[in-house]
Amino acid sequence: QDREVTGTVTADDGSTLPGVNISIKGTTRGVTTSLDGKYSIAADQGATLVYSFVGYVTQNIVLGNQTNIDIKLVSDSQQLGEVVVTALGISRERKSIGYSTATVSNLSITEGRNTSALDALNARVPGLSVSTASGAPGASTVLNIRGFNSVTGNNQPLYVVDGVPMNNRGNTSSSNAANGNDDFNRSMDFGNQMNDINPNEIESITVLKGISASALYGSRAANGAILITTKKGKSGQTTVDFSSSFAQSQVLRVPHLQNTYGQGWSGLFDPIENGSWGPKMDGQTRLWGNVVDNSQLLKPFSAQKDNLRDFLDRGYEWNSSLAVAGGTDAANYRISYSYADADGVIPTNADSYQRHTVGLNGGLKLKKFSANANMNYVHKDQKAVATGQGNDAGAGKVLWQEIIQIPRDHSIVDSKGYNDPNNPFNKFYSLDNYFTPYAQNPYWTLYNQGNDYAEDRIFGNLEFKYDLLKNLNVLWRVGGDYSDAFQKDWGNVGKITPGSPNSSANDVFGSVSQIARGNRQFNSDLLLNFNSNLGSRIDVQAFIGHNINQRTAFTQYASVTNLDLPGFYNLKNSSVTPTTFTTESTRRLVGLYGTATFGFDNWLYLTVGARNDWTSTLPKGKNSYFYPSASISAVLSDVFKMPAQIPFVKVRFAAASAGNDADPYQILPVYASGSVSTGSFGTIDFPFGGINAYEVANNPGNLDLKPEISNEYEAGVELGFFGRRVGIEASYYDKVTKNQIINLNLEPATGYQNQTVNLGQVRNKGIEAMLTLVPVRTDKVEWGVTFNYNKINNKVEALGLSDSTNILLNSSYDVKLRAVVNKPLGAIYSPDVLRDKETGATIVNPETGLPLVDPNEHYRGSINPDFTMGIGTYVTYKGFRLSANADYRKGGVFYSYTARLNYFNGNAYESQYNDREPFIIPGSVVQAADGSLAENTTPISRSDMATYYGVNNAYQYNHVLPKTFFKLRNVALNYTVPKSFLAKMPIRVASLGIFGRNLVMWTPKKNHYVDPEANTFGTNLKNLYGEFAAGPSTASYGVQLNLSF
Amino acid sequence: CENWLDVNEDPNNPTNVAPQYVLPVAQASVMAVTGGSFAIIGGMWSQHWTQANVSTQYKTIDSYDLQPADYNNAWTEMYAGGLNDFEDVKRKAAEAGNNNMVLQAVAGQTYGFQILADWFDKIPLSEALQIEVTKTPKYDDGPAVYAELIKRLDAALALDFNNGTSTQVSSDLVFGKLSGAEQIAQWKRFANTLKLKLYLRQTSSPNSAAALAAIKAMLAANTEFLTTPASVTSFVDEPSRSNPLYESNVRQLNTGTNLRLSKTLQSYLEANNDQARLNAYFTPGSSGQFGLAQGNYDVSTSVVGPNVPSVTKLSATDPFFFFSLDEVDFMLAEAHLRSGNDAQAKAFYDKGVADAYAKFNVTFDASKIAAGGVYAFPTAGNTEAKLKAIMIQKWVAMYKQGYESFWDQARTGYPENSPVATTDEDYVPGQWTYAINGVTGKVFPKRILYTSASRDVNPGNTPALAKVTDKIWWMK
Structure with missing residues (x-):
């Protein structure tokens, strides 16, 4: 026997919910709540009342002998709404939908x-x-x-x-x-x-x-x-x-870098290098940077572990x-x-x-x-x-590149003083005198x-x-x-x-x-x-x-x-x-x-x-x-x-x-405004020499x-x-x-x-x-x-x-x-070292001990x-x-130029192999003109370490990261x-x-x-x-x- | 409804352009690649300059460690940027009956094909630039390329220039300021000079006898060669309107001093007391003119300071030479020498040396070529000695056009390759030294590798990977 059930539907924040669907399970009968969240529906005892509303968890109530049922609907962060919006804004019952959709509610957003x-x-x-x-x-x-x-x-x-x-x-x-x-x-x-x-x-x-x-x-x-x-x-x-x-x-993340070796190149200290290919940092006070007006800066030769974080603000x-x-x-x-x-x-x-x-x-x-x-x-x-x-010909250098090129023993924040007239060291941080000609003071940038x-x-x-x-x-x-x-x-x-x-x-x-x-x-x-x-x-x-x-x-x-x-x-x-x-x-x-x-x-x-x-x-x-x-x-x-x-x-x-x-x-094919490449960097653009020109566009249509x-x-x-x-x-x-x-x-x-x-x-x-x-x-x-x-x-x-x-x-x-x-x-591909096809041994240049480059590309992942x-x-x-x-x-996998530049300038954590002492690439071989292979006996010299890690094309795959x-x-x-x-x-x-x-x-x-x-x-x-x-x-x-x- | 949808014509780019608006950008493409990336490798491999020890840009060139991708841009700009535009100009100019413009297009396009053929050996030619026929053009063999290029020049030279429609082309970047008749005359000279270059290239090849006969025939027929430089001079000192070598090596790089004086060139000029040219070519370093041994880019800056090696003197407004006058002189000196006319050879040699000084605005001291002078033509010497003198002077003169002396050396053997380093007491100034970080086992480089830009999309035709030491077909 149908009887009238009434009640109010509210949201979990206490507000009343108008427009909530209330249906009787297994039938086509249903009502919606009024503006003040009230409803009234006729149903049998034992019937299941289904309360559903977009963005809220649907509730089922088996009707006992109550005549008043107040329901509180809980916001749905789990995308289980019963009515979903489909293409062209048409709302449909979820159960009628034959494909996968997901709804994320305001609460989650x-x-x-x-x-x-x-x-x-x-x-x-x-x-x-x-x-x-x-x-x-x-x-x-x-x-x-x-x-x-x-x-x-x-x-x-x-x-x-x-x-x-x-x-x-x-x-x-x-x-x-x-x-x-x-x-x-x-x-x-x-x-x-x-x-x-x-x-x-x-x-x-x-x-x-x-x-x-x-x-x-x-x-x-x-x-x-x-x-x-x-x-x-x-x-x-x-x-x-x-x-x-x-x-x-x-x-959240700054590069995790080595903190053992300081400024220099080829294993030697160099006060003006933009890399950390120098000797082990020993904490000794050293002169560094350029000589300006017969004076030079002094600092301990020790790691500035947090120099990147210190540069950044909140x-x-x-x-x-x-x-x-x-x-x-x-x-x-x-x-x-x-x-x-x-x-x-x-x-x-x-x-x-x-x-x-x-x-x-x-x-x-x-x-x-x-x-x-x-x-x-x-x-x-x-x-x-x-x-x-x-681009020096245009707007100039890019901040991150300049920051990456700072040796591990340098503070970055000190360079801020370049335009501070009260900083007694400001002249050392100017464009003319910044410690290296190979990079720019990042604060200037x-x-x-x-x-x-x-x-x-x-x-x-x-x-x-x-x-x-x-x-x-x-x-x-x-x-x-x-x-x-x-x-x-x-x-x-x-x-x-x-x-x-x-x-x-x-x-x-x-x-x-x-x-x-x-x-x-x-x-x-x-x-x-x-x-x-x-x-x-x-x-x-x-x-x-x-x-x-x-x-x-x-x-x-x-x-x-x-x-x-x-x-x-x-x-x-x-x-x-x-x-x-x-x-x-x-x-x-x-x-x-x-x-x-x-x-x-x-x-x-x-x-x-x-x-x-x-x-x-x-x-x-x-x-x-x-x-x-x-x-x-x-x-x-x-x-x-x-x-x-x-x-x-x-x-x-x-x-x-x-x-x-x-x-x-x-x-359709077109012509494009004339601009030619020099084959490397730069272009020549028209109008040129007072002459305008168009070239056949690169796409034939x-x-x-x-x-x-x-x-x-x-x-x-x-x-x-x-x-x-x-x-x-x-x-x-x-x-x-x-x-x-x-x-x-x-x-x-x-x-x-x-x-x-x-x-x-x-x-x-x-x-x-x-x-x-x-x-x-x-x-x-x-x-x-x-x-x-x-x-x-x-x-x-x-x-x-x-x-x-x-x-x-x-x-x-x-x-x-x-x-x-x-x-x-x-799919990402990169060069690799040249390897002997049978043994996989690295083939190196007999003069330098550096690996030769395999001209074939190798798959690194997608x-x-x-x-x-x-x-x-x-x-x-x-x-x-x-x-x-x-x-x-x-x-x-993905490509990381940040990794590449850190390898290049010796800041990379991985560049510490063998304490940077000369080493022979394990198992490497040299190839004679007749193609025969012999064991390599040439170690990579200290001065070639930067080439080994940073310049050699064979190791580009080190810059492809998981x-x-x-x-x-x-x-x-x-x-x-x-x-x-x-x-x-x-x-x-x-x-x-x-x-x-x-x-x-x-x-x-x-x-x-x-x-x-x-x-x-x-x-x-x-x-x-x-x-x-x-x-x-x-x-x-x-x-x-x-x-x- | 169909009309409402009819909006797919590009409003941003024209669909039909008259050939005189295409010609200059075609010329510019060949100029920019030749005078840009090819000038860099040319000057390095002919040991005018070497990679600085404070930067890394051209290390792989200076160690002969080329990769297939290195010259993708050059390959692409030449074919899809310049040679294709010349093809468009050729077609439209022929339709309009302007044979002056046809000749200009053929000459410019052939020049570009020649540059590619000499770097790469086999190149697409017979099936190139015909996308309606094939998207995967085959590569033609070196000798066939040369034969076809000469054939094309001959055909263009044989056109009727008095047909009434062969009018002046003012947009020509090289001779555009001349009258129609003068322009035609100059482009004929250009085409003849290019033919001579193509024949001279083959003097050590299997085709040498035919080439020699052709050279003799050209001289016997009083063929007219260039008597003024074929150059582009309309550069200004601003981005994207400058000399391509300056633009690509200085303005657009974050280090403008990659190219430093090579000990090879320094030793020769200093041995011959030629400080004037050394100073015209290079800005001295902090301790005067200082050359790095070729390829010694790894020497520590604590040994050789960053400002010590001399830096190439490049200017935004340097002219670009398709042919410089001294180059034509030296070509003619060689042609006459090979034709047995030693007197003419000497005359053009002497003129060449003088013109080479003039090219760089250096005051020429004529006593240098007078009898007993350091650069005097070896009149008493045999043909080989004379050839060597011509080639060495040409080498010194081809600064910023180094690819030409690189190719001359690969064909004549001059300047000679040194068996020892520049530091050795037996070193002969000017002899080329194997790059200190060379990766080719003491074998000098000969070529650029077939590009990955081609192999990636035309693998069925791109020849098997060549080694950087593999010779071009005409090389000795």
């Missing part, structure tokens, strides 16, 4: 108080890899879902905010601005645009991993999609939320946000503002970040018509310290360079919905993302006085460069939605849609070098010809798509979908492509009788295909270009045990991307360097598993653990050329990143990890909540003040806490140098090659306060 919401996803979702380029404030974050699919194209997921695709331009900016973000020259990381979203305004982030999940977004979601749902105003009481946090940051990070929200049945609003302010660990504000965000959201709901508007404004100011390789990056961005959407019929509505969602960024970068003139001790060093000529960049994206989706029960056992949810997307971009660049007036950073401050260029691009896409989900008896769901795109970037007549998808989900526990311990069993299977277009302007196609199969199982206190979710997928649009290197003798072609095939097979445990759940205490595991088997299966089996993606000092058939995508694991845990006790998460990535690491990403302790305590105050909810991020990092012994996540170059696959004198990563810890009124 904000607990570590990351300034970047993307960084907060680290280690939380199996199959999602998150890499942060450096510890600098505002640094780029690279997301990758289910491995690298595209050899030279985009591997990043599509970002979607409230149903509208967003730009995610990387703002890594190099001095070679025309080339974008992929070379080793001086470059600055100004972050990627998706880091601009205020984490506090995010309700949840849903990760659509497979193509089946994301295919309806079309081409651009072939690498998966990240759906961000922002907070909306809720009807009911007006709320004011304030939250603020303050953190300090400090360097950074800080403020994050504050304020939001007002409220509404009625017919209208709701939310207004928010946030401010983030951070300064990194480098002295001065040379690495700093400020961000203001404003969000306005309003909705209107009439009888048949509803509308919603969402507007966001972001203003960002950033400064970043350059990394990569310096720091104080005489800088940059400003400012960006204004508006994004948002309008959504109109009209119910045509009971089961049929039409929805039009139109959105845009518009940004303008302005960047200025400068370096001062640094002339060295002729005849001064450092006169053999180069003058720095100084430069100013300015870049303006804009991105515009317009997107429209028109959707016709249909929902119906066909009879009592079958229901249908279907829609068809039409999509228009346009993306335009522009860049304007101007730069001058050879500044005349020191310290005046203006494009007019030079007599040389400025370097200028402008680019603009437009791409357009039209799509038609549709999908239908058929539900049978509420346990079996079949979804079919398809999309056709027409793109502007492929050749006319060949620019249309179609791709289908299908998935099945079966909740077996609803059909078969399961033991009570196993209340939930779901299996799913999906298959889908997605097409992808090319970048604009790859089809390709009128046969086709879309690239990805196909994916996916199978998964979701299990719940013991009242769902144990949850297991596992997926297996097999994804192949064919006809890849690759910028293929050509034999230069063809007259061209590369061509955009369809070549090759990359397969990713993977297993993702997630285990959720709640070992303790009592009235007072709850302890939860999540554990996730991800293994990707990535392989290049074909590159399509009969006579070539690899593609060069990146290289530095003969260490190369390649795509090679039968290897993982992103940039992909063997597997990754994430672990998270939380404990709640009364008002306290302690949470932590960590990740472990095993395997993979990528394995463990990081404790977040630890947070929060205390929510009891309601009773606040009863007489205007404050509704108050919580405060402490948190830490990246507090611990472990790397294997082979990596003494850098954080394996460090990267200098940007956000593409080829940029994950490694680092080129990248800055250090940081650890942060702080306090936070949250108040609701």
